[in-house]
Amino acid sequence: xxxxxxxxxxxxxxxxxxxxxxxxxxxxxxxxxxxxxxxxxxxxxxxxxxxxxxxxxxxxxxxxxxxxxxxxxxxxxxxxxxxxxxxxxxxxxx
Amino acid sequence: xxxxxxxxxxxxxxxxxxxxxxxxxxxxxxxxxxxxxxxxxxxxxxxxxxxxxxxxxxxxxxxxxxxxxxxxxxxxxxxxxxxxxxxxxxxxxxxxxxxxxxxxxxxxxxxxxxxxxxxxxxxxxxxxxxxxxxxxxxxxxxxxxxxxxxxxxxxxxxxxxxxxxxxxxxxxxxxxxxxxxxxxxxxxxxxxxxxxxxxxxxxxxxxxxxxxxxxxxxxxxxxxxxxxxx
Numbered sequence: 001x002x003x004x005x006x007x008x009x010x011x012x013x014x015x016x017x018x019x020x021x022x023x024x025x026x027x028x029x030x031x032x033x034x035x036x037x038x039x040x041x042x043x044x045x046x047x048x049x050x051x052x053x054x055x056x057x058x059x060x061x062x063x064x065x066x067x068x069x070x071x072x073x074x075x076x077x078x079x080x081x082x083x084x085x086x087x088x089x090x091x092x093x094x
Numbered sequence: 095x096x097x098x099x100x101x102x103x104x105x106x107x108x109x110x111x112x113x114x115x116x117x118x119x120x121x122x123x124x125x126x127x128x129x130x131x132x133x134x135x136x137x138x139x140x141x142x143x144x145x146x147x148x149x150x151x152x153x154x155x156x157x158x159x160x161x162x163x164x165x166x167x168x169x170x171x172x173x174x175x176x177x178x179x180x181x182x183x184x185x186x187x188x189x190x191x192x193x194x195x196x197x198x199x200x201x202x203x204x205x206x207x208x209x210x211x212x213x214x215x216x217x218x219x220x221x222x223x224x225x226x227x228x229x230x231x232x233x234x235x236x237x238x239x240x241x242x243x244x245x246x247x248x249x250x251x252x253x254x255x256x257x258x259x260x261x262x263x264x265x266x267x268x269x270x271x272x273x274x275x276x277x278x279x280x281x282x283x284x285x286x287x288x289x290x291x292x293x294x295x296x297x298x299x300x301x302x303x304x305x306x307x308x309x310x311x312x313x314x315x316x317x318x319x320x321x322x323x324x
Contacts, residue, residue, distance in 0.1 A: 038195060061135035061323045063304050064200030065128070065150050073198045077308060080196070086166050088196040090157030090309035 096258065097178045098244060099285040100272065101292050101301055102149060103317040106279035109134060109147035113271035113280060117151070120245060120270035122220050122232045125211070127203035127240040130271055137321035146322045149280075151271070152201045152242035153303070154180045156311030160193035160202055160241075167192055171239075178313055179244045181231065189237035198308040202239045244282075245269035262292065285313075 042048045055070040062072060080088040109132060117123075117130035133148045158180050161172040171186035172193060182193070182202070193202040212218050225233045229247035234240065245268075252258050252267035261267045262283035272282040283292035295301070301315040304324055318324055 038190075038192065061133070061137075061146065061148075063133065063148065063150070063323060064198070065131045065203070066133070067200060067203075071195075073196070073200070073305075073308070076196060077198070082309065086162075088159040088162050089198070090155075090159075090311060 095286045096176070096284050097286045097313065098154075098249070098261065098282065099178075099292060099296070099313045099315060100151075100244075100269075101281040101295055101299075101315045101317070103279040103281075103295075103299070103301075104146060104148065104319040104322055105317055106277045107147040107149065107275075108277055108279075109145070110276065112274045112276060113149055116270040116274040117242070119220075121243070122223075122228070122234060123211070124205055124234050124240065125209050126207070127205045127234075129240065129242040135323075137319075144319065144321060146319050148316075148322070149271075150199060150201070151314070152180060152244070153199055153310070153312030153314045154178055154242075154244060155313065157309065159196045159198065159308070159310055163192040163196045175246075177244075177249060179246050179249065180241075181243055181246060182239055182241060184230070184233060184235050184238045184240075187235075187238045189239070191239070193239050198305050198310060199312075202241045204239050205234060205236055207236045208234055245271075262290070 042053070043050065053071045053075050055072065058066065058070045059072065062070075064073065077089055080086065082090055111132050114128070114130040114132060118128075121129055123129075130149060130151045133150055135146050135148075136143050137146055138144050154174075156178070158172065158174060161174065161180065164170060164172040167188070167190055169186055169188045169190065171183045171188070172180060173183070174180050189204060191204050194200075194204055210217065211221060229250075231243045231246060248267050248269065249261060252261050255267075257264070257267060262272070262281070265273055269282055272280040281292045281295055283290040285293050285296065287293060296315050299317045301317045302324055303312040303315055305312075306324070316324070
């Protein structure tokens with residue numbers, strides 16, 4: 001009986017594959033998914049508080065183009081510098 | 095080699111925003127994604143206070159963090175060409191926003207939707223020019239990242255006309271923001287040419303890049319006003 005159920009499940013999964021591949025936008029990362037992933041990694045996996053990155057007020061003279069959400073990239077630099085994974089920032093100038 | 099850089103002199107800048115206006119007119123401005131912005135702040139203590147004007151556009155970094163992030167998600171929409179210009183291919187951009195999230199200067203902006211300049215009044219001015227008649231960097235799309243291109247359409251024209259030596263000198267081959275500055279606070283040219291005006295002025299003024307701690311090697315240099323942040 002178990003073998004029969006396993007066979008049916010596999011057959012259904014195989015039958016569904018072409019339909020999934022033909023879904024419009026398949027192979028292209030959906031925008032919402034990407035942005036959600038970005039926040040999931042930091043808030044769920046790394047258990048970081050939102051306020052760690054998102055400031056409520058813009059620091060005077062913050063050398064970044066103004067946005068609604070204020071995130072000083074200096075916070076990102078502490079983890080994402082050269083040698084880390086993923087590294088966004090190059091060799092730190094001395 | 096040829097490597098184009100920009101010099102911005104804060105001591106000359108009076109915050110008029112002509113550069114931002116010229117950029118908007120030249121590059122088919124979309125409200126959600128400005129390519130040239132002005133940051134203002136004060137330094138000093140009353141009565142010895144001073145206002146700092148710091149225009150921000152893409153720094154066209156040697157080691158662009160936006161490209162690193164874009165490559166990591168597999169989109170590979172960001173490239174750096176032989177002149178050191180960092181460009182976004184709108185057709186490859188997947189709108190994930192990672193480039194905007196990592197840039198130390200907050201430069202790339204995501205166009206969530208293409209808003210008309212005058213809502214409810216139809217297409218105006220440059221908005222009415224068909225995509226086919228525009229340079230690829232001006233074919234704006236929703237859910238796509240945008241940023242300053244060093245007016246790459248003008249640089250490409252200089253190459254096509256065999257006049258790369260006139261870049262930074264002639265109106266047709268120089269970024270519009272650098273052309274219109276009434277106080278000559280902006281200069282554009284080849285830093286690899288020791289005789290170029292931009293090379294000489296960077297050397298003479300001891301100009302520096304902003305936020306060097308990120309190690310991205312920006313190609314925009316600033317003459318800093320006393321007390322200004324770097």
